[in-house]
Amino acid sequence: xxxxxxxxxxxxxxxxxxxxxxxxxxxxxxxxxxxxxxxxxxxxxxxxxxxxxxxxxxxxxxxxxxxxxxxxxxxxxxxxxxxxxxxxxxxxxxxxxxxxxxxxxxxxxxxxxxxxxxxxxxxxxxxxxxxxxxxxxxxxxxxxxxxxxxxxxxxxxxxxxxxxxxxxxxxxxxxxxxxxxxxxxxxxxxxxxxxxxxxxxxxxxxxxxxxxxxxxxxxxxxxxxxxxxxxxxxxxxxxxxxxxxxxxxxxxxxxxxxxxxxxxxxxxxxxxxxxxxxxxxxxxxxxxxxxxxxxxxxxxxxxxxxxxxxxxxxxxxxxxxxxxxxxxxxxxxxxxxxxxxxxxxxxxxxxxxxxxxxxxxxxxxxxxxxxxxxxxxxxxxxxxxx
Numbered sequence: 001x002x003x004x005x006x007x008x009x010x011x012x013x014x015x016x017x018x019x020x021x022x023x024x025x026x027x028x029x030x031x032x033x034x035x036x037x038x039x040x041x042x043x044x045x046x047x048x049x050x051x052x053x054x055x056x057x058x059x060x061x062x063x064x065x066x067x068x069x070x071x072x073x074x075x076x077x078x079x080x081x082x083x084x085x086x087x088x089x090x091x092x093x094x095x096x097x098x099x100x101x102x103x104x105x106x107x108x109x110x111x112x113x114x115x116x117x118x119x120x121x122x123x124x125x126x127x128x129x130x131x132x133x134x135x136x137x138x139x140x141x142x143x144x145x146x147x148x149x150x151x152x153x154x155x156x157x158x159x160x161x162x163x164x165x166x167x168x169x170x171x172x173x174x175x176x177x178x179x180x181x182x183x184x185x186x187x188x189x190x191x192x193x194x195x196x197x198x199x200x201x202x203x204x205x206x207x208x209x210x211x212x213x214x215x216x217x218x219x220x221x222x223x224x225x226x227x228x229x230x231x232x233x234x235x236x237x238x239x240x241x242x243x244x245x246x247x248x249x250x251x252x253x254x255x256x257x258x259x260x261x262x263x264x265x266x267x268x269x270x271x272x273x274x275x276x277x278x279x280x281x282x283x284x285x286x287x288x289x290x291x292x293x294x295x296x297x298x299x300x301x302x303x304x305x306x307x308x309x310x311x312x313x314x315x316x317x318x319x320x321x322x323x324x325x326x327x328x329x330x331x332x333x334x335x336x337x338x339x340x341x342x343x344x345x346x347x348x349x350x351x352x353x354x355x356x357x358x359x360x361x362x363x364x365x366x367x368x369x370x371x372x373x374x375x376x377x378x379x380x381x382x383x384x385x386x
Contacts, residue, residue, distance in 0.1 A: 041221035047289035069110035079291035097198025173363035217243035220282030265291035267368035323366025
């Protein structure tokens with residue numbers, strides 16, 4: 001690494017035996033745990049960036065005696081493969097983070113919602129769960145985790161559609177409010193975080209909030225796992241501090257001819273070369289769930305955009321008109337412009353459609369289509385025409 005500081009917290013080994021940090025943390029009160037997570041400044045690592053401590057506090061304050069902890073391990077975003085590595089190498093850290101959350105909010109049951117394509121992980125995860133359940137029982141915590149398998153639907157990465165799937169229903173997003181902290185899984189107060197977020201809570205308990213805050217920036221505390229793919233000589237998974245510039249990222253991971261980086265997968269933003277220097281990877285700039293796809297000059301950005309729109313058209317649950325019809329019309333529109341059946345000005349009409357979807361679609365799938373569509377069309381309009 002030339003410019004960026006490598007961090008090795010999530011996968012790094014430490015001398016304490018398995019589940020020792022969890023055992024020590026479970027001696028703390030709910031308020032102490034929530035205070036530590038809040039003080040750390042940890043924000044959800046799925047991309048949305050909601051403060052983790054605040055989410056836990058809201059759920060803990062609910063009077064309902066039945067609460068749930070849910071880990072979103074669906075990992076369906078194109079270009080993201082970090083959670084698979086976490087669950088393969090350090091599943092105990094995920095389970096420990098869920099148990100810490102359970103102690104904080106007063107939950108007795110948790111679910112790990114595992115991507116359908118990751119079914120091969122089940123034997124190892126179940127073996128680790130057996131050790132985990134023994135540990136929490138020895139530490140007088142009444143908490144059990146069950147694994148619920150997904151069925152390959154991208155929409156089930158959306159939190160409320162994920163709840164519907166666990167409940168045995170068709171995976172479709174719910175109307176909000178109410179939010180999961182009030183009415184989530186089975187209509188009960190629920191904390192749902194992704195794999196990396198739960199691991200970070202365990203790391204905060206081990207390191208302390210103050211040390212955790214030495215990494216990153218005031219708006220983007222800590223480190224982040226990045227799934228690096230595309231036109232890069234060093235594809236793979238890397239843990240780096242948040243708050244870096246995209247220019248520095250490309251300097252380390254590019255092939256010398258990087259013309260664009262898709263930050264955050266298909267639902268993220270495409271950043272062109274001219275904006276690398278001024279783009280910060282973090283919550284004060286362009287947030288990401290971890291996917292970083294690099295494209296060099298040999299790539300057609302029209303083909304990239306068409307691929308994304310086709311993906312969204314296929315994965316839309318079809319529940320709301322803006323997303324169901326909008327994705328279809330965006331695809332047909334760019335095809336028509338490329339063929340010369342529509343003039344270049346039609347791209348402006350498609351931009352307005354994408355903006356409308358952003359404010360009118362029911363869930364994050366339809367709302368995020370505009371991210372990749374608008375950023376690619378804005379920055380590579382000439383490739384949409386010729």
